Amino acid sequence: MDKPWMTSKWFVSPFNYDSSMxxxxxxxxxxxxxxxxxxxxxxxxxVVFTKYDKIAIGRSLNRAGVDRVxxxxxxxxxxxxxxxxxxxxxxxxxxxxxxCRNNRLDISAAKDCESxxxxxxxxxxxxxxxxxxxxxxxxxxxxxxxxxxxxxSEGMRVVLLLVDSTRSDLDLLKKIxxxxxxxxxxxxxxxxxxxxxxxxxxGFVKKVREMTxxxxxxxxxxxxxxxxxxxxxxxxxxxxxxxxxxxxxxERAGNTSLSEVxxxxxxxMGIDSNIKLGELYRLCKLVAxxxxxxxxxxxxxxxxxxxxxxxxxxxxxxxxxxxxxxxxPFAFDLVGHPEPRIILSKKSGPYNLDLKLKELGxxxxxxxxxxxxxxVYEISLQKRxxxxxxxxxxxxQDLGLYRYKQEDLMRA
Numbered sequence: 262m263d264k265p266w267m268t269s270k271w272f273v274s275p276f277n278y279d280s281s282m283x284x285x286x287x288x289x290x291x292x293x294x295x296x297x298x299x300x301x302x303x304x305x306x307x308v309v310f311t312k313y314d315k316i317a318i319g320r321s322l323n324r325a326g327v328d329r330v331x332x333x334x335x336x337x338x339x340x341x342x343x344x345x346x347x348x349x350x351x352x353x354x355x356x357x358x359x360x361c362r363n364n365r366l367d368i369s370a371a372k373d374c375e376s377x378x379x380x381x382x383x384x385x386x387x388x389x390x391x392x393x394x395x396x397x398x399x400x401x402x403x404x405x406x407x408x409x410x411x412x413x414s415e416g417m418r419v420v421l422l423l424v425d426s427t428r429s430d431l432d433l434l435k436k437i438x439x440x441x442x443x444x445x446x447x448x449x450x451x452x453x454x455x456x457x458x459x460x461x462x463x464g465f466v467k468k469v470r471e472m473t474x475x476x477x478x479x480x481x482x483x484x485x486x487x488x489x490x491x492x493x494x495x496x497x498x499x500x501x502x503x504x505x506x507x508x509x510x511x512e513r514a515g516n517t518s519l520s521e522v523x524x525x526x527x528x529x530m531g532i533d534s535n536i537k538l539g540e541l542y543r544l545c546k547l548v549a550x551x552x553x554x555x556x557x558x559x560x561x562x563x564x565x566x567x568x569x570x571x572x573x574x575x576x577x578x579x580x581x582x583x584x585x586x587x588x589x590p591f592a593f594d595l596v597g598h599p600e601p602r603i604i605l606s607k608k609s610g611p612y613n614l615d616l617k618l619k620e621l622g623x624x625x626x627x628x629x630x631x632x633x634x635x636x637v638y639e640i641s642l643q644k645r646x647x648x649x650x651x652x653x654x655x656x657x658q659d660l661g662l663y664r665y666k667q668e669d670l671m672r673a
Contacts, residue, residue: 270592273591292533298507329378333345334359337367358379359376363401380449385451398436405444409441478504481495496526539596541596542599543597606637636659
């Protein structure tokens with residue numbers, strides 16, 4: 262593409278592709294997606310998945326092109342063991358992972374369920390080692406080498422998840438990595454408390470990549486609202502896999518959002534993945550319905566309101582654009598989102614009426630727009646919200662501009 266920032270489906274900033282402003286990711290042309298919705302996502306307060314939930318979500322993740330799915334913790338959950346076995350039996354294209362504590366029992370359980378890979382969690386900061394795990398660096402390295410080697414001997418891929426690595430120090434991390442790298446396939450740097458800036462994440466991943474030839478993955482949390490930014494910064498510095506959850510579900514403020522990272526990589530960075538963007542809305546809606554964890558109306562990519570038009574300014578941009586997509590950073594159908602709705606309220610203007618009347622298939626003289634908008638303004642203020650299509654048709658009827666037809670209401 263001559264202009265990768267602008268196609269028939271999206272229009273983003275050209276500065277994203279200016280090498281004098283943004284570093285070029287070193288050799289990263291395609292990124293793997295490691296989804297942890299069924300494990301980390303379930304740690305969202307109030308969310309519990311049954312084995313049937315996990316099977317349904319796992320299948321949907323597979324349809325969306327996710328490379329790896331972390332099904333759960335078979336070492337201490339019979340439901341997770343059954344869900345993992347069922348997904349293995351389904352012969353999905355994605356690779357199935359198990360989350361494991363750093364012990365042989367968990368890894369053995371994963372193997373018994375025919376898990377393709379394991380994510381072994383190990384503390385990577387002094388505060389975690391001493392305070393939360395009551396262990397030492399020597400013990401961590403020794404146990405990890407033993408357990409990771411066992412997992413490898415059983416034919417499973419091993420990802421070492423370095424917990425709290427962004428609150429650690431480089432010397433400690435270097436000792437952990439040098440003592441364990443020959444037993445694993447990759448290292449996942451966990452910003453376990455979402456406590457790093459994107460600029461620092463970029464430098465951090467670069468420094469860690471200098472410590473090992475093994476691939477680096479990033480696993481970010483959203484406590485400061487920067488999980489997506491930190492994940493993209495990690496990829497810019499050379500991380501080749503990203504850990505994500507659907508709708509950003511997860512412990513406390515949640516994890517990195519799958520849909521945000523998928524679009525960010527493709528549209529903002531020009532980096533490919535196997536994610537099928539057209540499946541994102543369906544996937545997010547399914548997980549929201551199953552989990553009972555609602556999608557905020559303004560949630561990036563998949564929120565119900567992100568394409569709807571209500572303000573006069575937004576309606577003007579849409580009306581004046583040669584192609585509808587130019588009034589948005591990307592087209593609604595790129596991610597499988599329903600077609601945008603035209604909404605009327607006190608914030609609306611003539612362009613909103615143009616679009617709404619076209620949507621309803623009605624033709625009203627423009628000289629009547631001021632009185633129509635006046636009524637819309639009044640009703641919107643009274644109800645402290647948007648005017649429904651039925652209320653709008655009643656306004657037109659009261660002004661003698663519309664004669665009620667059942668089929669018009671059904672269309673509205």
